[in-house]
Amino acid sequence: MATRGFKGMRSGTQSKRLPPGQHLARDFPVLSAGPTPHTPLGEWTFTLEDEDGETLASWDWEEFRALGATEVTTDIHCVTRWSKWNTRWRGVTVDRIFEAAGLDEAPAPFVMAFCDGGYTTNLPVEDLLEGKAMVAWDYDDEPLEPEHGGPARLLVPHLYFWKSAKWVRGLRFMEDNEPGFWETHGYHSYGDPWSEQRYDGD
Amino acid sequence: MVSIRSETPRVKTIRFAVPHWPGHLAGQHADVRLTAEDGYRAERSYSIASPPGAPGPELTVERLDDGEVSPFLTGQLRAGDTIELRGPIGGHFVWSASEARRPLLLVAGGSGVVPLMCMLRHRRLSGSLVPAALLYSCRTREEVIYRHDLGDIARGDPRFTLRITLTREASTAWSGPSGRIDLAMVRALAERLGETADCFVCGRDGFVEAASALLMQAGQPAETIRTERFGATGPLTH
Numbered sequence: 001m002a003t004r005g006f007k008g009m010r011s012g013t014q015s016k017r018l019p020p021g022q023h024l025a026r027d028f029p030v031l032s033a034g035p036t037p038h039t040p041l042g043e044w045t046f047t048l049e050d051e052d053g054e055t056l057a058s059w060d061w062e063e064f065r066a067l068g069a070t071e072v073t074t075d076i077h078c079v080t081r082w083s084k085w086n087t088r089w090r091g092v093t094v095d096r097i098f099e100a101a102g103l104d105e106a107p108a109p110f111v112m113a114f115c116d117g118g119y120t121t122n123l124p125v126e127d128l129l130e131g132k133a134m135v136a137w138d139y140d141d142e143p144l145e146p147e148h149g150g151p152a153r154l155l156v157p158h159l160y161f162w163k164s165a166k167w168v169r170g171l172r173f174m175e176d177n178e179p180g181f182w183e184t185h186g187y188h189s190y191g192d193p194w195s196e197q198r199y200d201g202d
Numbered sequence: 203m204v205s206i207r208s209e210t211p212r213v214k215t216i217r218f219a220v221p222h223w224p225g226h227l228a229g230q231h232a233d234v235r236l237t238a239e240d241g242y243r244a245e246r247s248y249s250i251a252s253p254p255g256a257p258g259p260e261l262t263v264e265r266l267d268d269g270e271v272s273p274f275l276t277g278q279l280r281a282g283d284t285i286e287l288r289g290p291i292g293g294h295f296v297w298s299a300s301e302a303r304r305p306l307l308l309v310a311g312g313s314g315v316v317p318l319m320c321m322l323r324h325r326r327l328s329g330s331l332v333p334a335a336l337l338y339s340c341r342t343r344e345e346v347i348y349r350h351d352l353g354d355i356a357r358g359d360p361r362f363t364l365r366i367t368l369t370r371e372a373s374t375a376w377s378g379p380s381g382r383i384d385l386a387m388v389r390a391l392a393e394r395l396g397e398t399a400d401c402f403v404c405g406r407d408g409f410v411e412a413a414s415a416l417l418m419q420a421g422q423p424a425e426t427i428r429t430e431r432f433g434a435t436g437p438l439t440h
Contacts, residue, residue: 001237001286002237002238003284004280004284006237006244006274008242009244009270030407034424034427035429036414185292
């Protein structure tokens with residue numbers, strides 16, 4: 001349905017490389033539900049937990065960094081409709097984290113990523129493996145700033161960026177795909193930008 | 203579109219008539235989609251300005267010079283025109299008078315006042331006795347959105363405290379606070395409310411970051427603070 005008189009900016013950025021409804025951001029916008037947490041590195045840990053909250057594996061900051069870094073350049077897509085191309089990240093893949101934890105196989109099909117400040121988001125395990133996800137500590141060759149999720153955030157670029165949980169501190173395995181923070185507040189459980197799964201029911 | 207009115211030289215409030223509008227909560231937003239003849243689409247989110255139960259929904263839109271959607275909405279939309287609207291959206295940055303158990307502390311920067319004004323209007327419409335305060339930072343007096351409406355609410359309600367601070371105005375007509383929000387301003391309002399409040403902060407990213415930090419320094423626990431950031435591409439932009 002055409003809007004009378006609307007022509008649009010036609011800057012050529014509505015390309016096939018952008019998911020539906022997205023436009024390119026010139027900067028790197030920050031969105032959050034609450035204040036930015038500031039966890040000292042000396043207190044930071046990353047933990048894998050089973051469904052009951054029992055620790056399967058845990059690393060402090062130095063140990064976590066020593067797991068080995070991977071670099072990735074990727075496009076990211078926020079549900080508020082901005083996208084950025086060619087963002088560069090460095091961190092450890094979830095594949096490597098599972099390997100270091102001695103997990104040949106995930107104990108459950110879903111995880112809840114949990115974070116400083118109380119943020120959570122749910123994901124199927126298969127969306128984190130085979131190179132699809134990492135926990136990143138550098139952005140654009142610099143340590144990740146707190147406003148953007150530092151010291152480390154989850155990076156799952158094939159889904160809307162609210163799934164790339166900022167200030168991530170671990171993953172808790174779940175048998176059922178329980179909704180995390182935004183998923184409880186009207187957003188889609190899966191969040192595929194190419195199917196435009198922004199909100200519950202899309 | 204039913205009607206449009208100016209709030210400031212750059213900001214307009216647009217009232218829509220939406221068949222089957224399901225109602226909304228104060229603080230939620232709506233997504234606007236514009237489609238050109240050839241199918242080209244542009245979509246942006248705008249906070250709902252009208253309170254639940256009032257005519258509308260109404261969106262308050264700031265015209266950005268380099269925007270794609272806001273210049274159209276504020277400049278070309280005519281009464282009777284139809285656009286696509288989706289909503290209401292958002293379940294976190296919301297305030298409901300009937301569920302409020304604590305005072306309401308609102309901190310707004312520029313156009314970030316829109317969802318907070320919705321909360322204040324909702325509070326007034328529902329006859330809520332919850333104490334409330336708004337600290338509103340704007341560059342100039344001319345840019346204060348809802349200046350008269352806010353004044354009306356403040357004059358009629360001893361339980362509501364309004365503080366507007368201007369960061370660029372140097373005018374003899376202004377006798378209020380000036381300069382960026384600071385700890386003293388935030389503390390004064392927090393003390394006036396007297397206890398831990400439900401806090402809502404809205405504005406550009408840098409403002410929200412600063413305001414959140416001040417609220418915590420003034421003793422508000424982090425979990426009581428909800429934020430909505432209008433970045434370069436957030437709601438009320440473009």
